[in-house]
Amino acid sequence: MNVEQKLVCNVSGFYPESITVNWFLNDTLLENAKTRRISSSAIESVYLFTPTEQNRGMELRCVVEHGTLISPHVERLRVQVTDMTPQYKLHTVFASVVLVLIIGVGTIIFLFVKQKKSFPKVKRITRSSATFSLAVNHFYPDNITVCWKVFQPPSSTEPHNIGSTTVMHPNQDGTFNATSTCESLRGLIREDEPYIVRAVVEHNKLKHPKQRDWRSDDKENEGIKGHFDKNQLQEQ
Known part of the structure; x- marks a missing residue:
């Protein structure tokens, strides 16, 4: 009292x-x-x-x-x-x-x-037909950047930038999911020669940009749509 x-x-x-x-x-x-x-x-x-x-x-x-x-x-x-x-x-x-x-x-x-x-969980690059996609899940805040590049030959130090579109969806826990899809590689590469498609993710929860690679000369990718690069960086 x-x-x-x-x-x-x-x-x-x-x-x-x-x-x-x-x-x-x-x-x-x-x-x-x-x-x-x-x-x-x-x-x-x-x-x-x-x-x-x-x-x-x-x-x-x-x-x-x-x-x-x-x-x-x-x-x-x-x-x-x-x-x-x-x-x-x-x-x-x-x-x-x-x-x-x-x-x-x-x-x-x-x-x-x-x-x-809320730390961004960057998935692997997938390919369906001529379209490449990358999913980034459960991040906060919603400000995120995904840039795409293509290297041909794979050892090239001067990549071509690829236009892309990012679609974002909110989750019930207040975080966000995003799917980035890159546009056609037509005119940027020669399909009969090896190349690398790279996606680079930037977010303020990441100390450094995180990248994922898809290699056309990876045996797991030959003739199979949607498989991944086994040499990609491990997700944090």
Whole structure:
């Protein structure tokens, strides 16, 4: 009783980003709660509550409204006021510090997992007929660049740039998938001689650009559409 306490309502794993979190004491809206966005799919709403004798038996509610919910999601907490004597207040302070440390460590772990989860996963180049494609999955943010080049002969140091198109799709966890398709190689190469098609991916989560190669002289590719270059770089 009469001790300010920090109440936290964490919401995560939602998409799209638009979301509303409100606090109520019984049916009274608490307007001094503060909401902090942790990421595109996670927020933290904090209400500083100082219970008094008049609050005994009341109900605190954290109410979450989101476009994917048929009805608001509600978390409830019954106010059970205890008159703390000085000898127990020190224990409360200690427990509060431990709780804050646990929440802090939990938040760091969550952000680390989220950071790892949003690292671009670059797949291998596939070929279907005369079209080459490259998929990059589960990255965030959505700013990404995929450049295509062709080398003929494979040892050439002066490649030709290839025009390409990138189509992007959002995932439910707030990350994105992209598929880049390069245009025809007609006029850029001679089909009867070996060549290499290379895709280079740039994203701010990558320390260095990541590349994938498709070799026309790879035996696994001869006469087979959609097979890959076994000498490609390993995915991180």
